[in-house]
Amino acid sequence: MTTAGDVEVARHGDVAVLTLRREAKLNALSTHLESRLLDAVRGDAVKGSRAVVITGGDKVFSAGADTSELREMTPVAIAEYYRESGAVYEAVAALPQPTVAAIAGYCLGGGFELALAADLRVADETAVFGLPEVGLGILPSSGGVTRLVRAVGPARTRDLVLRGRRMTVTEAHSWGLITEKTAAGGHLATALEIAGELAGQPPLAVSVAKQVITAATEASRETALLLEQLAYATLNRIG
Structure with a gap:
């Protein structure tokens, strides 16, 4: 097991597990945390794996991006951000291995976008999903709108994005956004089970x-x- 800044990297057989470790800030996705996660995604543990699990731990996946950082950026700096640490969402989506997000607690904003970048999502009964960006005067911009439209259609995407409302794991599961829902605390074990099954495929x-x-x-x-x-x-x- 290794730790790169705020990201813990472990191997469970052929499965690489990446855990966000910024619990004091509810795993808010600062540019620093995104950079460390990008390093982990591009690192040897992931390259040598046959499936990947991304989690935020037992209590929270991620409460969202650190929007205060982006608000201070110029348009040129924001464009550079998407080429650097902000590229992590597409890096996760582009991994050749199957990916599983293991979710508990808040999965909001950039955290929800990170989960949507994974191939499959497992969430326990404490999980709460939402994209609050419009209420902050911005919009989801790390693939959230694009992936939601393709997953649930424009009407439901408008409902979530424009209203900025939160949804329970039961609703997310009924919409097909969640592969499996579990009892509290069961998300990681189920995600590892699924990832192990995927790792056993050619x-x-x-x-x-x-x-x-x-x-x-x-x-x-x-x-x-x-x-x-x-x-x-x-x-x-x-x-």
């Missing part, structure tokens, strides 16, 4: 299937079918 097939699923959400029917067929032919040839 890694190339999992990685290619993950990429095809992502592409199919934006592609035409004809393009999506072609991607499926080409991917199958490639994997069949390699296998």
Whole structure:
């Protein structure tokens, strides 16, 4: 087990576990924490793994981004932010391995966007989700709007984003945003179980299937079918 600043990195067999460790600040995603998480995502423990779990621990996933930092930035500095520490959300989404977010407590703002960047989400009964940015005079800008629209459609995205309301794990599960819901404290064990199952699958097939699923959400029917067929032919040839 290693700790890079505010991020703890551990291995459970073939599964890499990244834990946010800024509990005193409810795991608020400062640029420092984002940078440490980006380092962990790009680090050897993750590169050598076959699945990844991201969690905030037992009580909170993340209460959101440290918006006070961004408010002090110029437009040029904000553009640089998205190229540097703010790139962590897309780095998580682009991992070739399957990723699972293990969620308890607050999962708000940037924390919700980080969870949405994972392939699967497991949440215990204490989890609370929301995107409060519009109420602060800004908007979700780390993939939250884009991923929500693709996951639940524009109407439900407007409901969450424009109203800035919070949703329970039961509602999130009914919308298909949560893969599994657990009793309090059961989120990490369930996430590790799922990640272990994924790690046991042929890694190339999992990685290619993950990429095809992502592409199919934006592609035409004809393009999506072609991607499926080409991917199958490639994997069949390699296998």
